[in-house]
Amino acid sequence: xxxLFLTHYFYPEGNAPATRTYEHCKCWVKAGxxxxxxxxxxxxxxxxxxxxxKNRLYFKETVDGITVVRLWTFLxxxxxxxxxxxxxxxYMAAACLYGIFLARKPDVLIATSxxxxxxxxxxxxxxxxxxxxxLEIRDIWPESITTVGAMKKSLIVKILEKMEIIMYRSAxxxxxxxxxxxxxxxxxxxxxxxxxxxxxxxxxxxxxTEPGGNALRSKYGSVGKFVCAYIGTVGMAxxxxxxxxxxxxxxxxxxxxxxxxxxGDGAKREILEQQAKSMKLENVVFTGRLPKQMMQSVIxxxxxxxxxxxxxxxxxxxxxxxxxxxxAGNIPIIMGVKGPALEIVLESNSGVEMTPDDPESxxxxxxxxxESSLDIFQGRDYVMRHYNRERxxxxxxxxxxxxxxxxxVGKS
Numbered sequence: 001x002x003x004l005f006l007t008h009y010f011y012p013e014g015n016a017p018a019t020r021t022y023e024h025c026k027c028w029v030k031a032g033x034x035x036x037x038x039x040x041x042x043x044x045x046x047x048x049x050x051x052x053x054k055n056r057l058y059f060k061e062t063v064d065g066i067t068v069v070r071l072w073t074f075l076x077x078x079x080x081x082x083x084x085x086x087x088x089x090x091y092m093a094a095a096c097l098y099g100i101f102l103a104r105k106p107d108v109l110i111a112t113s114x115x116x117x118x119x120x121x122x123x124x125x126x127x128x129x130x131x132x133x134x135l136e137i138r139d140i141w142p143e144s145i146t147t148v149g150a151m152k153k154s155l156i157v158k159i160l161e162k163m164e165i166i167m168y169r170s171a172x173x174x175x176x177x178x179x180x181x182x183x184x185x186x187x188x189x190x191x192x193x194x195x196x197x198x199x200x201x202x203x204x205x206x207x208x209t210e211p212g213g214n215a216l217r218s219k220y221g222s223v224g225k226f227v228c229a230y231i232g233t234v235g236m237a238x239x240x241x242x243x244x245x246x247x248x249x250x251x252x253x254x255x256x257x258x259x260x261x262x263x264g265d266g267a268k269r270e271i272l273e274q275q276a277k278s279m280k281l282e283n284v285v286f287t288g289r290l291p292k293q294m295m296q297s298v299i300x301x302x303x304x305x306x307x308x309x310x311x312x313x314x315x316x317x318x319x320x321x322x323x324x325x326x327x328a329g330n331i332p333i334i335m336g337v338k339g340p341a342l343e344i345v346l347e348s349n350s351g352v353e354m355t356p357d358d359p360e361s362x363x364x365x366x367x368x369x370x371e372s373s374l375d376i377f378q379g380r381d382y383v384m385r386h387y388n389r390e391r392x393x394x395x396x397x398x399x400x401x402x403x404x405x406x407x408x409v410g411k412s
Contacts, residue, residue: 002034004106006095008118010039014292016321027393029065036067038095045078045265079267092117099125107404110134116141123170132403135171140184172403180317198396200321201387207328216301220285225259229302234266239310245359247281265289299329304369308336311356324387327379334365350379
């Protein structure tokens, strides 16, 4: 089967949408499918093109058997609303032009959100080329941007909400990453049978339970301390002000052997880093973005990891993909997210529950983990049974094959 996949983010970028798409596509190529990914020059989250790449009008390469077409986009860092919108729209325009005029006919077209306009590129290509179209939804947009305060309710938001419904209706089928998202989509008038759930997961061979060394602890002055790390995008939705508040409480209470690492970059990193300096929080370390290849080492050197989103109703439907990586390493999770994600962590004995946005609760969770036997946090077997990425990639390709076949039958 020939698959054309539109995605704003792709390897070597290491964020959740890039990782999911890359790992799914690798599995599909291994199974014998012909996969072409249409993306842009890797630049997330800084807006600076990675070494070895240029922001060219058109560039084609092969990555692990995947044909990767990289198109020019207006580059912007993961902060600043209007520049990011220009970045998104430029990708949509480039992907539409490629899909309509240059792309070989696929058996199925897939477009993934985030970001929103990437999904719209799939809808436009579907309209002009009449290819079977699978829309993957990993973020409910524009609701997510109004939730974090990046936009206020306005005429523009109402227009975007209308565009959201048109995008859903343009797809032959929708795949989302959790039942909470499915409920959100069907609440907007989309038939439940048109929406399937293929959760995130983890590749079995990428994360082990081997203990880490002290290389990063030495680098960040954390040898002999309890390391609680937040790993991922440092964005508006993640509410990491709670880490600074907890660190300030820990300093006041003279918990001198506790240190927080914030590993990653995003729209809020510089602001939080300045706040930490003004608060003289020597127990908070900002590492900046680290290569994806280092994540196994980072995770293995932590005593606990924090997964946190602001305590809004929308974020209670989210299942952050990083929890599966942490579970695969048997690293205790402090789960500052409500809903199905919390249920997974507790059911698998992978961590403890934290009240979102509550620094006192964060410190209580740290102490729970410190006082517990680490043998009780054993999530690896659970995640390999239920969230094995290779099996999940097979579930999604089965959906694609169904709609590719129905298209052939419809034309015969």
